[in-house]
Amino acid sequence: MGSKLALGDGAYVRGGAEQTAVKILVVGHFAVGKSTFIGAISEIPPLSTEETMTRAAETVDDLKGVQHKTTTTVAMDFGRLTINDQVVLYLFGTPGQQRFMQMWEDLSRGALGALVLVDPERLADSFPVMDLIEQYGLEYAIAVNHFDDSPQRTEKALREAMDLLPDTPLITCDARDGQSAANALITLVKHLQERAALEHA
Numbered sequence: 001m002g003s004k005l006a007l008g009d010g011a012y013v014r015g016g017a018e019q020t021a022v023k024i025l026v027v028g029h030f031a032v033g034k035s036t037f038i039g040a041i042s043e044i045p046p047l048s049t050e051e052t053m054t055r056a057a058e059t060v061d062d063l064k065g066v067q068h069k070t071t072t073t074v075a076m077d078f079g080r081l082t083i084n085d086q087v088v089l090y091l092f093g094t095p096g097q098q099r100f101m102q103m104w105e106d107l108s109r110g111a112l113g114a115l116v117l118v119d120p121e122r123l124a125d126s127f128p129v130m131d132l133i134e135q136y137g138l139e140y141a142i143a144v145n146h147f148d149d150s151p152q153r154t155e156k157a158l159r160e161a162m163d164l165l166p167d168t169p170l171i172t173c174d175a176r177d178g179q180s181a182a183n184a185l186i187t188l189v190k191h192l193q194e195r196a197a198l199e200h201a
């Protein structure tokens with residue numbers, strides 16, 4: 001991977017002779033595994049803003065399939081991943097609950113791209129997420145977080161169900177596994193580099 005990561009307008013980078021810092025958003029609907037993903041991958045102790053969910057939240061949040069979930073992100077997750085000598089990613093995970101979504105716009109400022117985590121059993125919940133990311137003008141890749149009891153679906157079926165453009169990357173990952181999470185981010189970074197190369201061709 002070369003050091004020429006061409007960047008979109010307004011993207012936050014701390015350009016140095018040696019390393020470029022790139023802001024990446026990790027987004028997805030409620031309980032899809034965003035905090036788990038950043039926790040599994042970050043090379044610094046991840047900053048998280050987890051709060052215990054109250055019984056009242058049960059009536060607001062759809063806990064189907066994640067009844068054991070006791071906490072939720074109320075502001076953001078933050079982690080860091082060095083991709084190579086040239087590129088270091090600063091990862092910002094968004095809160096998933098609908099009522100915190102107004103924070104996404106602030107968190108998206110200066111991001112170069114987004115990794116959209118998707119639960120294959122709750123595809124419809126990902127549509128508003130993808131809409132928002134497109135609205136912010138961010139390039140993205142889809143990472144299907146494979147839960148143990150997820151149905152096996154072909155890439156073609158998933159692409160059709162999500163109505164993805166052919167060049168939108170789609171990768172399956174396990175958010176609990178650092179290597180798997182890293183592969184998903186590398187797929188996104190390669191995509192961002194290709195898009196930048198196209199824009200500057």
Ligand SMILES: Nc1nc2c(ncn2[C@@H]2O[C@H](COP(=O)(O)OP(=O)(O)OP(=O)(O)O)[C@@H](O)[C@H]2O)c(=O)[nH]1
Pocket residue numbers: 028029030031032033034035036037066068069071072073074094095096097145146147148149173174175176
């Ligand atoms: N089996 C399995 N469980 C997972 C996986 N990823 C996350 N979980 C579990 O799913 C639950 C939700 O994970 P979180 O990482 O808190 O999800 P989140 O997207 O950050 O949630 P919010 O911030 O509340 O939107 C946790 O109990 C995780 O242990 C996965 O890949 N497989």
Ligand SMILES: [Mg+2]
Pocket residue numbers: 034035036072073094095096
């Ligand atoms: Mg979270």
